[in-house]
Amino acid sequence: MAGPLALTFLRSYARVDDLPFVHAEVALLGRSNVGKSSLLNAVAQRRHLAKTSKTPGATRLLNAFELAPENSGRWLMDLPGYGYARVSKQEQQKWTTMLGRYIEERENLRSVLLLIDGAIGPTALDLQTVGWLHSLGRPITYVATKMDKVKPSQSPRRRNELAGKLGLEKREILWVSADKGTGIPELRAAITHLLTDGPA
Ligand SMILES: Nc1nc2c(ncn2[C@@H]2O[C@H](COP(=O)(O)OP(=O)(O)OP(=O)(O)O)[C@@H](O)[C@H]2O)c(=O)[nH]1
Numbered sequence: 001m002a003g004p005l006a007l008t009f010l011r012s013y014a015r016v017d018d019l020p021f022v023h024a025e026v027a028l029l030g031r032s033n034v035g036k037s038s039l040l041n042a043v044a045q046r047r048h049l050a051k052t053s054k055t056p057g058a059t060r061l062l063n064a065f066e067l068a069p070e071n072s073g074r075w076l077m078d079l080p081g082y083g084y085a086r087v088s089k090q091e092q093q094k095w096t097t098m099l100g101r102y103i104e105e106r107e108n109l110r111s112v113l114l115l116i117d118g119a120i121g122p123t124a125l126d127l128q129t130v131g132w133l134h135s136l137g138r139p140i141t142y143v144a145t146k147m148d149k150v151k152p153s154q155s156p157r158r159r160n161e162l163a164g165k166l167g168l169e170k171r172e173i174l175w176v177s178a179d180k181g182t183g184i185p186e187l188r189a190a191i192t193h194l195l196t197d198g199p200a
C-alpha cells in the first residue's frame with residue numbers, strides 16, 4: 001500500500017501567468033469546504049502542510065506542492081474552492097476567473113481531482129463543473145470526501161445515489177475520509193501514478 005507522499009510546499013501564486021512550466025501536475029478542485037486542503041495533508045500525512053479551516057474560503061491562492069527532489073517538477077496543486085457565497089461578488093468573480101483560467105490553460109495538468117462531498121452528494125455547481133471539465137477534455141479523477149460522516153448502514157445507498165447522479169459506476173470513484181484515513185492509500189497511489197507515469 002502506498003505510503004505518505006513526500007510533498008513540500010513550494011509557493012503560492014496569485015496569477016496563472018506567474019506559474020512556471022513543470023513536468024506534470026494534478027490539482028484538487030471542488031466546492032469551498034469540501035476538504036481539498038485536508039486531503040492534501042492526509043496524503044502527505046502532515047497535519048499543517050496546507051491551511052484548512054471549518055470556514056469556507058480558507059484557500060485563496062494557487063498553492064503549489066512538489067513531490068520529493070527525485071521527482072521535482074511534479075506538482076500537486078491546492079486550489080481555492082468554488083461556490084463560496086459569503087465573499088463579495090467582486091472577490092467571487094476574481095476566484096472564478098483565476099480557477100477558470102488555471103483549468104483551461106494549464107499545460108501538463110494530467111488530471112483534475114474533483115472532490116464531491118460524500119455526505120452531501122454532487123451539488124448543481126459540481127455537476128456544472130463536471131460538464132465544463134468534459135467540454136475542455138480534462139481528465140477527471142472523482143473523489144468522494146468526508147465518508148466518515150456517512151453511517152455505515154447508509155453507505156451502500158448513498159454511494160449508489162452519488163455515483164448515479166454523476167453517471168458513474170461506484171468503482172470509478174475514490175471514497176475517502178481525510179479524518180479517518182479511509183481510501184487514502186488508494187488516493188496516494190492514484191496521484192503517484194498520474195504524476196510519475198508517462199513520458200519522462
Ligand atoms: N468529518 C470530516 N471533516 C472533514 C474531512 N476533511 C475535511 N473536513 C473538514 O471540512 C472543513 C473544510 O476542510 P478544508 O480542507 O479546509 O476544505 P477546503 O476544500 O480546502 O476549503 P477551501 O480552502 O475553503 O476551499 C474543515 O473543518 C475540515 O476539518 C473529513 O474527511 N471528515
Ligand SMILES: [Mg+2]
Pocket residue numbers: 036037038051052058059078079080081
Ligand atoms: Mg483549502
